[in-house]
Amino acid sequence: MVSAPTMDSVIPKGSANDRLLPQGRLAGPMPWIVAIMIFLTVLACAAGIALGEGAAGMRDAVANRLTIQVTEADAARRDALVPRIRSAIARLPGVGRVTVAPQEELVRQLEPWLGADAAAAEIPIPALIDVDLSVEGQAGDATRAKVAEAVAAITPEARVEPHAAYIAPVAALVRTIGWIALAIVALMAVATSFVVVLAARGAHATHRGTIEVMHMLGATDGQVMRLFQRRMTRDISFGSIVGLVAAGAVILLVGRSIRLLAGDLMGSIALPWWGWVVLPILPIAFIGVAWFAARLTLQSALSRSL
Amino acid sequence: MTAIVQFENVGLRYGFGGETLSDLNFSLEQGSFYFLTGASGAGKTSLLKLLYLAQRPSRGAIHLFGTDIVTMARTRLPGFRRRIGVVFQDFRLVPHLSAYDNVALPLRIAGVSDAQLKTPVEEMLHWVGLTDRAHALPATLSGGEQQRVAIARAVIGRPELLVADEPTGNVDMEMANRLITLFEALNKLGTTIVVATHDFNLLGKVANARMMRLDEGKLVDPTGALRYPPRAPAAPDLPKW
Ligand SMILES: Nc1ncnc2c1ncn2[C@@H]1O[C@H](COP(=O)(O)OP(=O)(O)O)[C@@H](O)[C@H]1O
Numbered sequence: 001m002v003s004a005p006t007m008d009s010v011i012p013k014g015s016a017n018d019r020l021l022p023q024g025r026l027a028g029p030m031p032w033i034v035a036i037m038i039f040l041t042v043l044a045c046a047a048g049i050a051l052g053e054g055a056a057g058m059r060d061a062v063a064n065r066l067t068i069q070v071t072e073a074d075a076a077r078r079d080a081l082v083p084r085i086r087s088a089i090a091r092l093p094g095v096g097r098v099t100v101a102p103q104e105e106l107v108r109q110l111e112p113w114l115g116a117d118a119a120a121a122e123i124p125i126p127a128l129i130d131v132d133l134s135v136e137g138q139a140g141d142a143t144r145a146k147v148a149e150a151v152a153a154i155t156p157e158a159r160v161e162p163h164a165a166y167i168a169p170v171a172a173l174v175r176t177i178g179w180i181a182l183a184i185v186a187l188m189a190v191a192t193s194f195v196v197v198l199a200a201r202g203a204h205a206t207h208r209g210t211i212e213v214m215h216m217l218g219a220t221d222g223q224v225m226r227l228f229q230r231r232m233t234r235d236i237s238f239g240s241i242v243g244l245v246a247a248g249a250v251i252l253l254v255g256r257s258i259r260l261l262a263g264d265l266m267g268s269i270a271l272p273w274w275g276w277v278v279l280p281i282l283p284i285a286f287i288g289v290a291w292f293a294a295r296l297t298l299q300s301a302l303s304r305s306l
Numbered sequence: 307m308t309a310i311v312q313f314e315n316v317g318l319r320y321g322f323g324g325e326t327l328s329d330l331n332f333s334l335e336q337g338s339f340y341f342l343t344g345a346s347g348a349g350k351t352s353l354l355k356l357l358y359l360a361q362r363p364s365r366g367a368i369h370l371f372g373t374d375i376v377t378m379a380r381t382r383l384p385g386f387r388r389r390i391g392v393v394f395q396d397f398r399l400v401p402h403l404s405a406y407d408n409v410a411l412p413l414r415i416a417g418v419s420d421a422q423l424k425t426p427v428e429e430m431l432h433w434v435g436l437t438d439r440a441h442a443l444p445a446t447l448s449g450g451e452q453q454r455v456a457i458a459r460a461v462i463g464r465p466e467l468l469v470a471d472e473p474t475g476n477v478d479m480e481m482a483n484r485l486i487t488l489f490e491a492l493n494k495l496g497t498t499i500v501v502a503t504h505d506f507n508l509l510g511k512v513a514n515a516r517m518m519r520l521d522e523g524k525l526v527d528p529t530g531a532l533r534y535p536p537r538a539p540a541a542p543d544l545p546k547w
């Protein structure tokens with residue numbers, strides 16, 4: 001007999017040794033469970049990233065906007081107030097574009113509610129002045145305060161509405177959903193590990209007889225483990241790739257639908273470019289976690305035998 | 307004479323019952339041939355399990371190859387097991403491996419390459435008369451054929467100690483003689499052999515064989531002095547390993 005090179009020598013690769021454990025590749029539910037887990041995880045992660053971006057986008061889009069509603073009931077007085085307010089605030093530092101919404105447009109928008117002759121009837125319609133601030137943050141807050149002051153100095157019959165106040169709860173909700181999606185990703189990682197642990201235990205139980213014989217013939221735990229790991233790595237990798245590809249396809253399709261349907265708000269919900277970098281890393285991390293879970297499980301199962 | 311195996315006050319109990327083996331005191335000489343007899347249930351398999359490191363004793367000391375194996379870390383066991391060949395009473399062939407691959411398994415575990423193990427495995431299969439069945443799965447082999455595969459697998463690595471549990475229980479007289487001749491040939495090469503059997507026909511077939519008898523877990527002839535008269539069969543040609 002040829003003497004053994006080392007105690008823990010790798011059982012040489014080859015068809016005969018791949019048969020040491022029965023069942024060819026992709027047997028059993030394991031690769032498909034991993035595929036489903038990865039699919040759902042990648043989707044949840046994509047949703048988390050996109051919603052987080054969306055919330056930020058929404059705030060950016062409206063944070064620097066405010067609308068002045070001139071609620072003066074008397075049409076003549078109102079029409080006189082608008083240019084005065086407009087020129088007063090346009091002079092303020094930090095104020096960018098100031099636009100008066102055309103009265104005809106407002107009438108047209110109110111038509112469905114008030115009827116075609118709303119304008120003719122003496123129903124008071126407020127004038128709207130849209131203001132874009134050219135500064136952000138604290139300077140923005142200061143400018144908003146100055147605008148409100150300037151308006152109040154001209155008339156009490158006008159209100160200043162910062163858009164951020166409307167959008168804040170929506171943005172917060174969107175962001176919360178995003179966090180929930182990321183929490184789901186973490187839970188999925190845990191669940192995947194458990195599934196892999198169960199699969200590893202099952203594999204150990206199924207092949208207990210073969211493992212015992214190998215031990216009795218002098219196989220080390222390392223040698224036994226390598227046989228399993230080769231299979232597990234193959235199963236897990238296959239599942240991850242299938243799950244990732246399927247999830248990628250869904251993300252592309254959904255993304256396209258959102259862009260086609262999108263209004264201003266929805267439009268900001270999109271996967272940023274770095275999302276496409278993060279998402280493929282996810283299955284790799286999962287493979288790592290699953291691989292370690294499988295290894296630890298087998299190790300402890302093997303060490304319980306003599 | 308060097309002792310390859312030493313038992314001192316060894317006892318074995320399974321679970322919470324009484325001792326299956328008790329007060330075993332004996333040593334096996336290196337290069338000797340032993341028969342272990344005893345009625346069914348006497349504890350032969352249990353004693354062999356202690357020998358081939360499938361079981362640790364509940365008490366006492368066992369030295370194998372001069373090393374205390376009772377307290378030995380389990381990570382060191384594989385190295386010792388590779389020096390022992392085992393024919394299990396229930397064969398323990400790997401069911402999804404062919405006869406060829408089963409016989410090759412100990413060599414593969416020891417890291418021998420496929421190219422290097424081809425010749426010894428084929429010669430071994432030829433010796434046990436299974437060349438034609440080399441690629442058959444165990445399930446398609448008869449009991450006797452499975453037993454021969456098990457024996458071929460046990461001796462392929464030229465172990466220092468060969469432990470065989472009822473190795474001729476499923477074969478006819480002629481094949482039993484042939485297998486015992488194989489063990490003898492191996493013995494002449496220096497392997498210490500322990501064969502458990504309740505087949506008294508076998509006992510007279512090996513010159514200089516010693517007999518140990520178990521009765522209800524106790525060794526009846528602990529000195530191993532009982533020697534069967536040599537009926538000296540002609541030494542066969544040795545298979546080339
Ligand atoms: N794994 C085990 N667990 C519990 N009892 C066992 C076990 N193996 C053997 N025994 C018991 O030990 C006794 C001896 O069995 P065994 O060593 O197989 O005897 P033999 O090989 O001489 O027929 C029997 O009574 C048997 O029931």
Ligand SMILES: [Mg+2]
Nearest residue numbers: 350351395471
């Ligand atoms: Mg027995």
